[in-house]
Amino acid sequence: MKKLTSARYLAMVGVLGALLGFWSATRTWITVDVAASSVQIPQIVIDGAKAAGSVTAVCVVVLAGSLALLIAGKVARYIIAALSLLAGVAAIAAGAGALGDPQAVAATAVAEATGLAQNAGDYTVTAWPVMAIIAGALMALQAVLVFVFARQWPTKASKYDRQAAKYATAAKDPSSRSIANWEQLSAGEDPTSEAK
Numbered sequence: 001m002k003k004l005t006s007a008r009y010l011a012m013v014g015v016l017g018a019l020l021g022f023w024s025a026t027r028t029w030i031t032v033d034v035a036a037s038s039v040q041i042p043q044i045v046i047d048g049a050k051a052a053g054s055v056t057a058v059c060v061v062v063l064a065g066s067l068a069l070l071i072a073g074k075v076a077r078y079i080i081a082a083l084s085l086l087a088g089v090a091a092i093a094a095g096a097g098a099l100g101d102p103q104a105v106a107a108t109a110v111a112e113a114t115g116l117a118q119n120a121g122d123y124t125v126t127a128w129p130v131m132a133i134i135a136g137a138l139m140a141l142q143a144v145l146v147f148v149f150a151r152q153w154p155t156k157a158s159k160y161d162r163q164a165a166k167y168a169t170a171a172k173d174p175s176s177r178s179i180a181n182w183e184q185l186s187a188g189e190d191p192t193s194e195a196k
Contacts, residue, residue: 005149007069007077010142014066014084017138021059021091024131025049030102032110034121046109048128052094055132058087062139069146077150085143091136098129 003009025048032044048055065080065087072080098105102123110121184190 005145005152007150007153010145010149011066011069013138013145014062014069014142017088017091017135017142018059018063018066020138021055021062021132021135024095024128024135025052025055025059027128027131028126029098029128030106030126031124032106032121033124034110034114041114044106044110044113046106048132050109051098051105051129052132055091055094055135058090058139059135062087062142066142074150074155077146077153081143081146081150083143084139084146088136088138088140088143091139092133093136095129095132095136098132099125 027048028045029048029051030046032046034041034044062084065083069077069080102125106123
């Protein structure tokens with residue numbers, strides 16, 4: 001269980017959600033068969049990028065955040081989780097909007113194709129908005145799990161930490177003391193600052 005809640009596995013959940021979101025954004029979300037008029041208009045195909053441009057943008061955020069999660073410090077982990085949660089909610093809202101009101105989502109593309117602000121027609125929604133909702137759910141799940149388990153993850157040691165030098169033992173004989181002094185100088189510490 002501990003392995004499944006590690007930073008690596010939760011980062012993979014976010015990457016999976018982002019990739020599913022990207023994939024759904026490239027697919028057809030809505031097709032519109034415009035009602036017959038004096039001018040015959042072919043079927044209008046609206047992909048995810050046109051129907052919900054926000055899906056691609058939030059997927060970029062989650063993908064970058066998931067990769068950064070592997071090297072993030074304690075505070076940055078929670079910032080990444082908050083961004084992933086907002087991105088997941090945005091992707092879910094975009095997919096649900098396309099399922100709930102395809103005419104409103106497709107209005108701009110239909111107006112560009114027909115030249116009319118209002119146009120009647122048959123609006124068919126594909127399964128790809130559902131995939132965007134699933135992607136958003138994965139992003140939100142990653143965020144919630146990071147909020148819950150991030151405090152258990154070890155922090156990355158910085159090369160500037162002086163923890164090893166603090167616990168160094170004092171040398172007992174004079175010859176080893178001089179070697180220890182040189183090692184302290186190499187570590188960037190002043191050997192004369194300690195009590196002899």
